[in-house]
Amino acid sequence: RIYPLMRVTLTTSDGASVTVSRQLTKHSGFIEKAITDMAVDDNAVPLSAVAVDVDDATLKLVIEWLTEHRDDALPYPEKTDEERRADDIPAWDQAFVQKWDTKEDQQQTLYAVITAADKLDIKGLLDMTCKTLANKINGKTVEEMREILQLECDFTEEELAEIRKENAWCEN
Amino acid sequence: MDIFALPDVFFRQLMRKMEMKDRLALRLTCRAFEKLVAGTHAGCFIRGFIHVVRRNGTLTVALGDAKFKGVKSTKGAFEQILHLRKRLFCGISFKLFELNIHSCKLIHNFTRNLTDNFHMDQILFRLMTDSQLEKYLKLIADFPRSKFIMNICTLSEIDKLLSLPQMECLKVRSPNETQISADLFLKLLQTHVHLALNDSPIFLSYDEWLMAMQTISADSRDRTVIFEMKSNSVVNCLRDFGISDTTNGHCGEFLEIHNILATPHGYASFRFRYRNCWIRIACDHSMDGQSLWTGRDAVCAVSMTNAQAGF
Numbered sequence: 001r002i003y004p005l006m007r008v009t010l011t012t013s014d015g016a017s018v019t020v021s022r023q024l025t026k027h028s029g030f031i032e033k034a035i036t037d038m039a040v041d042d043n044a045v046p047l048s049a050v051a052v053d054v055d056d057a058t059l060k061l062v063i064e065w066l067t068e069h070r071d072d073a074l075p076y077p078e079k080t081d082e083e084r085r086a087d088d089i090p091a092w093d094q095a096f097v098q099k100w101d102t103k104e105d106q107q108q109t110l111y112a113v114i115t116a117a118d119k120l121d122i123k124g125l126l127d128m129t130c131k132t133l134a135n136k137i138n139g140k141t142v143e144e145m146r147e148i149l150q151l152e153c154d155f156t157e158e159e160l161a162e163i164r165k166e167n168a169w170c171e172n
Numbered sequence: 173m174d175i176f177a178l179p180d181v182f183f184r185q186l187m188r189k190m191e192m193k194d195r196l197a198l199r200l201t202c203r204a205f206e207k208l209v210a211g212t213h214a215g216c217f218i219r220g221f222i223h224v225v226r227r228n229g230t231l232t233v234a235l236g237d238a239k240f241k242g243v244k245s246t247k248g249a250f251e252q253i254l255h256l257r258k259r260l261f262c263g264i265s266f267k268l269f270e271l272n273i274h275s276c277k278l279i280h281n282f283t284r285n286l287t288d289n290f291h292m293d294q295i296l297f298r299l300m301t302d303s304q305l306e307k308y309l310k311l312i313a314d315f316p317r318s319k320f321i322m323n324i325c326t327l328s329e330i331d332k333l334l335s336l337p338q339m340e341c342l343k344v345r346s347p348n349e350t351q352i353s354a355d356l357f358l359k360l361l362q363t364h365v366h367l368a369l370n371d372s373p374i375f376l377s378y379d380e381w382l383m384a385m386q387t388i389s390a391d392s393r394d395r396t397v398i399f400e401m402k403s404n405s406v407v408n409c410l411r412d413f414g415i416s417d418t419t420n421g422h423c424g425e426f427l428e429i430h431n432i433l434a435t436p437h438g439y440a441s442f443r444f445r446y447r448n449c450w451i452r453i454a455c456d457h458s459m460d461g462q463s464l465w466t467g468r469d470a471v472c473a474v475s476m477t478n479a480q481a482g483f
Contacts (some may be wrong), residue, residue: 084189084215111173118179129181134189140199149175151202160200166256167196170238 029121
């Protein structure tokens with residue numbers, strides 16, 4: 001049973017406590033499991049022992065996303081064999097990601113939210129962040145991909161030439 | 173935070189959304205991504221195919237947006253393609269994968285190696301020569317979880333159709349006017365989900381026609397059969413059912429009878445329902461004033477289905 005008025009207190013890795021409605025946390029497989037494992041049956045659930053490494057700033061973003069998506073259907077549909085697409089991110093989610101300030105901050109914030117979505121087992125948020133990064137690199141050149149993903153090329157010139165030669169079978 | 177600190181589940185999900193051209197580019201970014209590309213599933217693509225270009229014997233292979241064109245049928249060329257395929261993904265899914273390949277052992281082995289770890293919802297085989305059939309049957313055995321579609325453009329020994337396992341859709345053209353007997357027709361109808369038999373009018377008796385309708389009607393799956401008959405054979409069956417050119421509405425077990433003399437496309441059509449089977453008979457001789465009932469040797473297209481929505 002889900003009690004919409006029930007409150008859940010989450011303690012972050014940097015010591016902050018955030019209290020949210022159970023209506024939001026039902027989207028987190030991790031928190032749902034924690035609540036079930038604790039076998040609580042009242043309207044105040046302390047979750048100070050939740051052992052996830054998520055800081056306060058990231059958790060606030062996660063809660064903001066959960067608030068917007070509180071009415072999303074559950075369980076989140078499995079999409080393993082559906083056609084690839086990353087162009088169906090809702091407008092609110094796009095704006096949510098875009099407002100993360102400077103380019104470098106945006107990438108770091110994105111990675112932090114991805115990590116939080118994974119640890120808290122929020123499938124919808126993980127899916128959205130995954131699509132966001134996919135959209136950033138789709139159709140980009142090798143150099144642009146390196147810049148976006150902040151990668152250092154650790155190939156030798158010979159190795160690069162060999163991979164290009166292999167790829168050429170597909171590019172003709 | 174370094175991108176490689178992100179969880180594995182994220183990378184697996186991300187790599188399922190990459191187009192092949194992006195996987196090719198990602199291979200060149202750094203060693204870690206080259207390894208990631210090779211070790212992840214490429215996701216699900218709508219369509220892929222392996223086709224032999226008949227005029228020069230080369231192969232065209234399409235894996236989603238990745239195309240290998242003009243591949244010569246040599247061991248060396250195939251090894252290069254297979255090597256690249258192994259570095260591009262560890263698994264891939266297709267809604268539909270088409271095969272139109274020679275029966276030669278080299279191409280057959282290449283196809284088997286290339287499609288290792290492929291999941292294909294449906295595999296479409298195009299059969300242009302008799303010799304392809306045996307190889308296709310071996311490939312079918314490799315993919316027990318797939319559904320199969322076979323388009324047969326020629327088959328000199330028509331009874332070989334009986335060797336086919338269940339097809340989601342079997343289309344047979346008989347350009348040599350090879351006769352498909354009523355017995356063979358009914359056996360194919362029992363085996364395959366959707367059946368289309370063209371260029372070879374079938375002669376069905378009253379009992380055989382009734383059996384076909386009962387088979388379609390009783391099946392819980394969506395079923396369709398399309399075939400050709402001479403209009404005088406059709407009329408004989410209909411008259412045996414008690415239906416004539418003046419019947420409209422219903423007649424015994426036959427319901428929703430509509431006799432349409434000419435459609436905007438120049439076809440005369442006759443439709444009715446038997447239990448859960450909808451039947452449509454179309455003749456293209458309305459232009460010279462003939463109808464189904466007077467067309468004699470004219471060829472009619474008969475379709476039977478239990479999926480009313482698609483009728």
